[in-house]
Amino acid sequence: MRRKLAAGNWKMNGALAALSELDALQEAASGDAEVLICPPATLIASAAAKSGKVAIGGQDCHAAASGAHTGDISAPMLREAGATYVILGHSERRADHGETDAVVAAKTQAAWDARLIAIVCVGETLDDRERGKTLDVIGAQLAGSLPDDVTGANTVVAYEPVWAIGTGKVPTTDQIAEVHNFIRATLIQRFGNEIASAVRLLYGGSVKASNATQIFAVPDVDGALVGGASLKASDFAPIVDALNAA
Numbered sequence: 001m002r003r004k005l006a007a008g009n010w011k012m013n014g015a016l017a018a019l020s021e022l023d024a025l026q027e028a029a030s031g032d033a034e035v036l037i038c039p040p041a042t043l044i045a046s047a048a049a050k051s052g053k054v055a056i057g058g059q060d061c062h063a064a065a066s067g068a069h070t071g072d073i074s075a076p077m078l079r080e081a082g083a084t085y086v087i088l089g090h091s092e093r094r095a096d097h098g099e100t101d102a103v104v105a106a107k108t109q110a111a112w113d114a115r116l117i118a119i120v121c122v123g124e125t126l127d128d129r130e131r132g133k134t135l136d137v138i139g140a141q142l143a144g145s146l147p148d149d150v151t152g153a154n155t156v157v158a159y160e161p162v163w164a165i166g167t168g169k170v171p172t173t174d175q176i177a178e179v180h181n182f183i184r185a186t187l188i189q190r191f192g193n194e195i196a197s198a199v200r201l202l203y204g205g206s207v208k209a210s211n212a213t214q215i216f217a218v219p220d221v222d223g224a225l226v227g228g229a230s231l232k233a234s235d236f237a238p239i240v241d242a243l244n245a246a
């Protein structure tokens with residue numbers, strides 16, 4: 001049985017005052033689904049100190065555990081600050097920082113070494129989709145971004161179509177089902193049925209309370225990676241509630 005996961009990615013948003021949102025999430029986080037908030041790195045320690053039933057994660061880590069990498073943060077540092085998860089290979093990191101699949105794989109290994117659960121993101125651009133390349137692109141990202149030792153306990157895969165992030169555009173449930181099905185089949189082929197069946201698959205991209213129930217009804221959708229609608233508990237809690245009801 002895969003435990004459902006509602007993950008919030010605050011991106012570069014939120015000040016100390018925003019941590020009061022964690023208090024307002026406690027009730028929603030009391031259900032079966034796991035609730036995770038990934039705030040900016042500067043807030044992780046403060047968030048972890050008052051997170052209650054909500055898990056805390058980072059949004060990126062360096063592939064090395066320490067060293068001369070000005071401005072970067074390592075997986076052991078995230079872990080020490082109280083994170084248990086880290087988002088890796090988000091399309092904004094791939095685009096803004098030129099992260100390749102190989103970089104994402106190295107970061108994933110570093111996350112595992114620090115006992116963090118890696119949420120590895122994949123997703124096609126609009127151009128990829130229009131050219132009929134969606135599954136090819138996602139297959140290549142999975143092949144290159146996941147190291148060999150994937151388990152259901154150390155890895156979550158998030159499908160985030162780039163064109164759906166922050167745009168209000170959401171794929172049809174058939175399109176989400178096609179990709180999630182493909183991801184599951186790809187994982188089975190590489191890691192075997194037992195391991196692949198334990199890996200949670202999240203959908204991300206313009207998830208809101210108004211579309212969550214529909215998305216969570218799609219087979220092989222084990223939860224969501226939510227950006228804008230995770231910033232306020234009043235928006236995120238109904239999404240968590242929809243996941244608990246799914």
Ligand code: 13P
Pocket residue numbers: 009090160164165166167168204205206207225226227228229
């Ligand atoms: P939005 O929910 O704001 O579209 O962002 C999705 C996302 O990128 C989460 O990682």
